[in-house]
Amino acid sequence: MSVIAFDKALERFEPVLGLETHVELGTASKMFCGCATGFGAEPNTQVCPTCLAFPGSLPVANEAAIEATIRIGLALNCSIAEWCRFARKNYFYPDMPKNYQISQYDEPLCFDGYLDVEVGGQTYRVEIERVHLEEDTGKSTHVGGATGRIHGADYSIVDYNRAGIPLVEIVTKPITGTGAMAPEVARAYGVELREIMRSLGVSDVRMDQGSMRFDVNVSLNEPGAPWGTRTETKNVNSFRSVERSVRGEIERQAFLLTSGEKIIQETRHFHEDTGTTTSGRSKEEAQDYRYFPDPDLVPIAPDPTWVATLRDTLPELPSVKRKRLQSEWSVSDHDMESMYNAGAIDLVEATIAAGAPAADARKWWMGELARRANESGTALADLPITPGDVARVSELVASGSLNDKLARAALEGILAGEGSADEVIAKRGLQIADEGELLAIIDQVLADNTDAAEKVRSGKVAAVGALVGAVMKASRGKADAGRAREIILEKLS
Amino acid sequence: MSAITRDEVAHLAKLSRLALTDDELGHFATQLDVIIGSVAKVAEIAAEDVPPSSHALPLTNVFRADEVRQSLTPQQALSGAPAVEDDRFRVPRILGEEA
Numbered sequence: 288m289s290v291i292a293f294d295k296a297l298e299r300f301e302p303v304l305g306l307e308t309h310v311e312l313g314t315a316s317k318m319f320c321g322c323a324t325g326f327g328a329e330p331n332t333q334v335c336p337t338c339l340a341f342p343g344s345l346p347v348a349n350e351a352a353i354e355a356t357i358r359i360g361l362a363l364n365c366s367i368a369e370w371c372r373f374a375r376k377n378y379f380y381p382d383m384p385k386n387y388q389i390s391q392y393d394e395p396l397c398f399d400g401y402l403d404v405e406v407g408g409q410t411y412r413v414e415i416e417r418v419h420l421e422e423d424t425g426k427s428t429h430v431g432g433a434t435g436r437i438h439g440a441d442y443s444i445v446d447y448n449r450a451g452i453p454l455v456e457i458v459t460k461p462i463t464g465t466g467a468m469a470p471e472v473a474r475a476y477g478v479e480l481r482e483i484m485r486s487l488g489v490s491d492v493r494m495d496q497g498s499m500r501f502d503v504n505v506s507l508n509e510p511g512a513p514w515g516t517r518t519e520t521k522n523v524n525s526f527r528s529v530e531r532s533v534r535g536e537i538e539r540q541a542f543l544l545t546s547g548e549k550i551i552q553e554t555r556h557f558h559e560d561t562g563t564t565t566s567g568r569s570k571e572e573a574q575d576y577r578y579f580p581d582p583d584l585v586p587i588a589p590d591p592t593w594v595a596t597l598r599d600t601l602p603e604l605p606s607v608k609r610k611r612l613q614s615e616w617s618v619s620d621h622d623m624e625s626m627y628n629a630g631a632i633d634l635v636e637a638t639i640a641a642g643a644p645a646a647d648a649r650k651w652w653m654g655e656l657a658r659r660a661n662e663s664g665t666a667l668a669d670l671p672i673t674p675g676d677v678a679r680v681s682e683l684v685a686s687g688s689l690n691d692k693l694a695r696a697a698l699e700g701i702l703a704g705e706g707s708a709d710e711v712i713a714k715r716g717l718q719i720a721d722e723g724e725l726l727a728i729i730d731q732v733l734a735d736n737t738d739a740a741e742k743v744r745s746g747k748v749a750a751v752g753a754l755v756g757a758v759m760k761a762s763r764g765k766a767d768a769g770r771a772r773e774i775i776l777e778k779l780s
Numbered sequence: 781m782s783a784i785t786r787d788e789v790a791h792l793a794k795l796s797r798l799a800l801t802d803d804e805l806g807h808f809a810t811q812l813d814v815i816i817g818s819v820a821k822v823a824e825i826a827a828e829d830v831p832p833s834s835h836a837l838p839l840t841n842v843f844r845a846d847e848v849r850q851s852l853t854p855q856q857a858l859s860g861a862p863a864v865e866d867d868r869f870r871v872p873r874i875l876g877e878e879a
Contacts, residue, residue, distance in 0.1 A: 316846050316847060316848045320849075330854065330866065330867040332851060332853070335849070335852055339857060347844040349843070350843035350845060352846070378795075379795075381869070381871040427874075440874070442871065443873070443874055445868055445869045445870075446867075575795055577795070580834030585837065585840055585841070585842045586834075586835070586840045587840065588840040589841075
């Protein structure tokens with residue numbers, strides 16, 4: 288596919304973004320029935336007459352899902368509707384057995400909010416159009432054909448376990464003025480949104496399991512001209528893909544526009560392997576869904592007292608918390624951003640809570656552990672080590688029982704599943720040499736390295752490094768290097 | 781005056797997956813016109829003190845607690861399905877759309 292290089296595209300065009308985010312709520316039961324919502328259950332084991340749309344069944348709204356949606360709205364600075372309804376979105380597709388999806392149309396539960404995101408030290412305000420509640424759809428598997436995709440498939444098979452799980456849709460207003468930062472702003476918005484969902488505890492926001500997913504709208508216009516026609520890239524399932532899909536779509540649209548072609552309003556599919564999108568279907572008009580208020584459900588009129596209570600009991604929001612922690616930990620903007628990007632903030636906080644000094648907690652997570660996570664290609668939070676383990680290792684270093692090298696070996700053992708810090712230390716014999724052992728090693732080293740010892744004796748203190756190195760080697764890393772240096776200098780003075 | 785055109789009926793039929801003959805398009809256009817005219821009459825009566833309604837009962841906030849209840853077994857759930865494969869509902873080839 289022909290594209291124009293990103294930088295060139297941005298010289299000529301301004302992007303306008305729009306992001307739609309779906310978040311599956313972590314309620315125990317579905318939105319309109321009592322079926323369980325666990326991920327990965329055997330097919331069609333979490334279904335009932337209501338979510339299978341058997342005649343005569345009636346939906347009843349899950350209060351916890353309404354509450355979670357209002358809390359999301361409040362955290363995103365939205366107004367909460369005094370009165371609103373569910374609507375039927377009618378379409379023929381086997382992922383919903385009713386031939387409609389219960390959603391909200393012109394009366395969302397929450398509206399007119401915003402979320403501030405920071406990119407490269409600059410704050411971008413992303414305005415929120417609406418936060419509404421709907422039900423997730425079933426999962427289709429396409430059988431036959433070469434690609435496992437719908438095209439060329441012989442037939443499809445459907446599992447309705449997911450159908451009816453409460454799904455919140457968060458829609459931004461058009462995001463303008465981001466220029467070349469558009470891909471990063473889109474990503475930062477997604478990351479911050481996930482942080483908020485986590486702090487609210489409303490969803491497990493597992494992108495790999497589809498409990499958080501994005502639709503990315505992009506259009507381009509020349510400066511001063513009206514906004515261009517937008518495309519919508521559906522079901523983008525990672526932050527990296529959000530960033531790449533914005534970038535790729537800007538490059539593709541810029542090429543078409545500079546070649547005098549028109550952008551077609553359509554949905555597009557993102558391909559992980561190439562970072563590009565391909566055409567899906569032409570976008571339906573909203574009227575084709577023939578939305579109308581669902582007569583099976585009565586309106587929602589959240590009690591203002593309830594909303595006030597939910598507002599007053601919101602947790603400290605992630606951006607506020609980060610500012611507080613940054614000041615408590617006395618770290619620079621840059622270090623804080625690194626920790627944020629590495630997903631280390633909660634881990635460092637928990638390690639400090641488990642007794643480690645802030646600087647040590649940060650050092651281990653952002654140093655040795657970040658390196659290991661990087662090597663194994665896992666997220667820091669997914670490493671098989673707890674903040675308690677890290678705090679214990681840090682404590683043992685502070686008390687002089689471990690040196691840096693032994694501490695790293697202890698962490699390695701914990702990561703390898705050998706047990707807790709103390710168990711690994713006992714099993715591996717990671718114990719710093721005691722004074723008696725140390726003296727014996729030093730005497731041996733001095734006897735074996737008379738040249739270096741003589742240099743130190745004659746005032747060339749820098750030569751002590753070689754002797755300390757030899758002690759560390761002879762002790763197989765178990766010596767306290769600082770103490771060894773002290774003793775050697777004492778002996779050779 | 782015919783407010784509903786044959787084209788609109790054809791479009792609706794397509795959205796509803798109904799195969800209508802040429803004769804039926806005209807037939808339903810006339811009928812739909814009457815229906816819409818009748819509803820429009822109701823709209824004339826509705827005054828400002830009569831709020832729009834989508835439900836016969838003056839109720840709001842009918843909720844259920846977030847409690848898991850017994851689901852059907854897959855055998856029960858699939859017992860009425862025209863075709864089944866791997867404990868899933870088997871449906872004919874889906875054309876023209878991708879999701």
